[in-house]
Amino acid sequence: MSTPRQPVVDVRLSPDWAHASLVEDVRRGLGAQPRSLPPKWLYDDRGSQLFDAITRLPEYYLTNSEREILATHAAAIARESGATTLVELGSGTSEKTRLLLDAFTATGQLERFVPVDVSEGTLRSAAQQISAAYPGVQVEALVGDFTRHLRHLPRGGRRMIAFLGSTIGNFYVEERSAFLGALADTLAVGDSLLLGTDLVKSADRLMAAYDDPGGVTEEFIRNSLVVLNRDLGADFDTEAFSYVPFWDGRMKRMDLRLRSELPQWVHIPGVGIDLDLAAGEEIRVEISTKFRTELIAEELLAVGLRPARQWTDSGSSFALTLAIRAA
Numbered sequence: 288m289s290t291p292r293q294p295v296v297d298v299r300l301s302p303d304w305a306h307a308s309l310v311e312d313v314r315r316g317l318g319a320q321p322r323s324l325p326p327k328w329l330y331d332d333r334g335s336q337l338f339d340a341i342t343r344l345p346e347y348y349l350t351n352s353e354r355e356i357l358a359t360h361a362a363a364i365a366r367e368s369g370a371t372t373l374v375e376l377g378s379g380t381s382e383k384t385r386l387l388l389d390a391f392t393a394t395g396q397l398e399r400f401v402p403v404d405v406s407e408g409t410l411r412s413a414a415q416q417i418s419a420a421y422p423g424v425q426v427e428a429l430v431g432d433f434t435r436h437l438r439h440l441p442r443g444g445r446r447m448i449a450f451l452g453s454t455i456g457n458f459y460v461e462e463r464s465a466f467l468g469a470l471a472d473t474l475a476v477g478d479s480l481l482l483g484t485d486l487v488k489s490a491d492r493l494m495a496a497y498d499d500p501g502g503v504t505e506e507f508i509r510n511s512l513v514v515l516n517r518d519l520g521a522d523f524d525t526e527a528f529s530y531v532p533f534w535d536g537r538m539k540r541m542d543l544r545l546r547s548e549l550p551q552w553v554h555i556p557g558v559g560i561d562l563d564l565a566a567g568e569e570i571r572v573e574i575s576t577k578f579r580t581e582l583i584a585e586e587l588l589a590v591g592l593r594p595a596r597q598w599t600d601s602g603s604s605f606a607l608t609l610a611i612r613a614a
């Protein structure tokens with residue numbers, strides 16, 4: 288067996304940088320009306336654990352559906368993309384990635400794996416493990432925010448960017464088209480994008496997936512305030528908020544909010560602002576957009592990414608789309 292090549296870790300997001308962008312995001316989101324918080328701050332250590340628990344809930348079908356598609360079609364994805372570099376955005380522990388890595392190494396085509404994540408610790412340990420498990424593959428991890436650091440992705444070879452889990456559903460409409468456009472711009476002609484998207488389904492199933500009886504999702508969403516209390520010295524009384532998840536059928540998205548049940552002043556010293564929250568006032572914490580397969584294809588084509596294949600799971604709950612950067 289050949290000795291594994293040491294993983295390379297490119298750090299573009301220092302702890303200072305992360306803190307500065309938290310401050311900026313909170314100032315912008317909570318300082319405006321309607322009040323909102325960007326969902327990326329949900330994933331501190333506790334939030335990542337809670338999200339992990341969500342993916343194991345029987346009602347949260349997204350993870351299993353996507354895994355089923357990857358398990359069934361990873362070989363076709365490897366073949367059709369022809370990629371020699373696999374990039375994964377927001378890779379976390381790279382668990383589903385293994386299905387892709389197995390398929391891409393089985394054909395002998397994979398030279399390089401580039402996991403991208405904001406969490407340096409998670410990324411370093413994932414990079415070590417993957418290097419050891421796939422000794423022929425050079426791991427070049429990028430610690431960064433994929434909405435800001437796409438230009439630091441390593442170049443060369445034929446690349447496929449995997450953006451899984453329906454994380455694209457967290458973006459508001461304008462942000463989504465801008466982000467897809469930025470992805471298209473970083474890809475060279477012939478490179479590809481593998482996009483995971485949750486599909487529109489009955490409001491009942493969606494509500495069940497985002498309002499589980501054990502309250503794991505509620506705690507996950509509520510954790511956003513815990514993060515602000517800890518990292519910005521805020522004094523949110525987290526118990527004074529109720530969890531308000533609903534299906535917005537017009538915008539085709541789950542909308543997950545926290546509602547202040549009492550009038551309250553909240554001090555956020557780390558940002559230097561005080562919030563005067565009225566009784567019933569809501570903070571928008573996360574949206575999770577659901578798609579029709581035709582819409583995904585249209586939005587990709589609009590930015591110059593030509594949909595080559597689309598796969599769904601046996602229950603038609605979730606889709607993976609492979610799109611190739613057109614000339």
Ligand code: AVJ
Pocket residue numbers: 341349452453454456457497504507573574575
């Ligand atoms: C990881 C963003 C895809 O939108 O379903 C799960 C996050 N929020 N339950 C999703 C989430 C509440 C999840 N994504």
